[in-house]
Amino acid sequence: xxxxxxxxxxxxxxxxxxxxxxxxxxxxxxxxxxxxxGVAVSLHKxxxxxxxxxxxxPIDAVLLSHDEHADNLDESGRVLLGEVPVVLxxxxxxxxxxxxRGVAEWETVPVGGVEVTAVPALHGxxxxxxxxxxxTGFVLRAPGQPVVYVSGDNxxxxxxxxxxxxxxxxxxxxxxxxxxxxxxxxxxxxxLNARTALQAAELLGNAVVVPxxxxxxxxxxxxxxxxxxxxxxxxxAERLRIPVxxxxxxxxxxxxx
Numbered sequence: 001x002x003x004x005x006x007x008x009x010x011x012x013x014x015x016x017x018x019x020x021x022x023x024x025x026x027x028x029x030x031x032x033x034x035x036x037x038g039v040a041v042s043l044h045k046x047x048x049x050x051x052x053x054x055x056x057x058p059i060d061a062v063l064l065s066h067d068e069h070a071d072n073l074d075e076s077g078r079v080l081l082g083e084v085p086v087v088l089x090x091x092x093x094x095x096x097x098x099x100x101r102g103v104a105e106w107e108t109v110p111v112g113g114v115e116v117t118a119v120p121a122l123h124g125x126x127x128x129x130x131x132x133x134x135x136t137g138f139v140l141r142a143p144g145q146p147v148v149y150v151s152g153d154n155x156x157x158x159x160x161x162x163x164x165x166x167x168x169x170x171x172x173x174x175x176x177x178x179x180x181x182x183x184x185x186x187x188x189x190x191x192l193n194a195r196t197a198l199q200a201a202e203l204l205g206n207a208v209v210v211p212x213x214x215x216x217x218x219x220x221x222x223x224x225x226x227x228x229x230x231x232x233x234x235x236x237a238e239r240l241r242i243p244v245x246x247x248x249x250x251x252x253x254x255x256x257x
Contacts, residue, residue, distance in 0.1 A: 003146050005172055005208075005251040009243035010049045010056065013065070013072055013153070013176055013213035020114035020142040022060040025084075026150055026174065026212075028077030029070075030056075036070040040131075041182045043070050044218035050246030053080060061111050064089035065121065065152025065176075066135045067097055071217050072153060086111055088118070090136050103136065106166075114142045119163045121154035124190040131184055139167045146171030146253045149207070151200075153180070153191050160200040171253045173207040175200060178214035179222035193222055194230035201236060208251050209240050 007017035013027035032048040053076055062084050067073045073081075078097075081087050087100045088109065094102030103109055103118035110116075117139045123132040137152040149163065149170045164170060179193035191213065192200060201209050209231075214224045224242055231240045243249055 002252045011245045025059045027072040030076035031074040047216040061086040067093040068133045121152040122156040123153045125188040149173045157199045161203045170207040174210045176213035177211040178220035181221045194227045
């Protein structure tokens with residue numbers, strides 16, 4: 001049997017998908033283009049959402065990688081959180097935002113018939129947490145369905161390897177890419193670049209890779225076309241599924257016994 005992963009890319013890190021009979025949303029960002037002034041770093045949004053909040057439909061659960069950065073949770077996204085029954089994020093986000101459930105690293109919580117495990121993510125080079133904050137990824141599994149990994153803003157290939165070793169095999173990997181770089185760590189990126197995304201994919205075995213968060217903001221230093229070419233040159237193009245914002249897509253993968 002084949003399971004169909006039904007998804008819609010809103011833009012940036014925001015992906016709506018159906019899994020386990022529920023509708024999920026990652027890192028809600030629905031603001032129109034604008035600047036977000038900051039003390040150390042200012043962020044500049046270049047493109048609005050491909051689907052406005054009013055047309056996204058009901059959401060059963062939000063997977064929020066972290067709440068401190070506007071490119072992962074903007075003002076419109078914060079409003080949406082209050083309308084969603086389940087919001088999972090870091091313990092710190094739970095302290096800052098009412099209604100958010102904080103999930104510790106490697107902790108598993110049930111959402112209906114789906115088991116959601118919070119997994120590590122590193123938003124920059126080793127030791128970056130005091131600067132970029134604590135970030136989480138998620139692994140979803142349900143009886144008879146493929147295992148889905150949502151990376152959040154993770155830049156570490158080693159972290160992906162640990163997740164694959166502990167919770168794999170992974171069937172679908174939603175990876176935040178784009179080589180985000182705001183200059184805080186020199187040339188070190190704070191999300192996966194094309195080269196490290198390919199390395200992560202190799203550690204994830206046969207997983208279908210869905211890259212998100214690779215466009216729409218000024219701090220992305222690589223294009224999705226560069227990511228595509230990198231996978232093609234490595235003979236991995238068939239594993240890459242780059243979504244078109246605003247267009248529903250499906251990925252067929254074998255169901256698990």
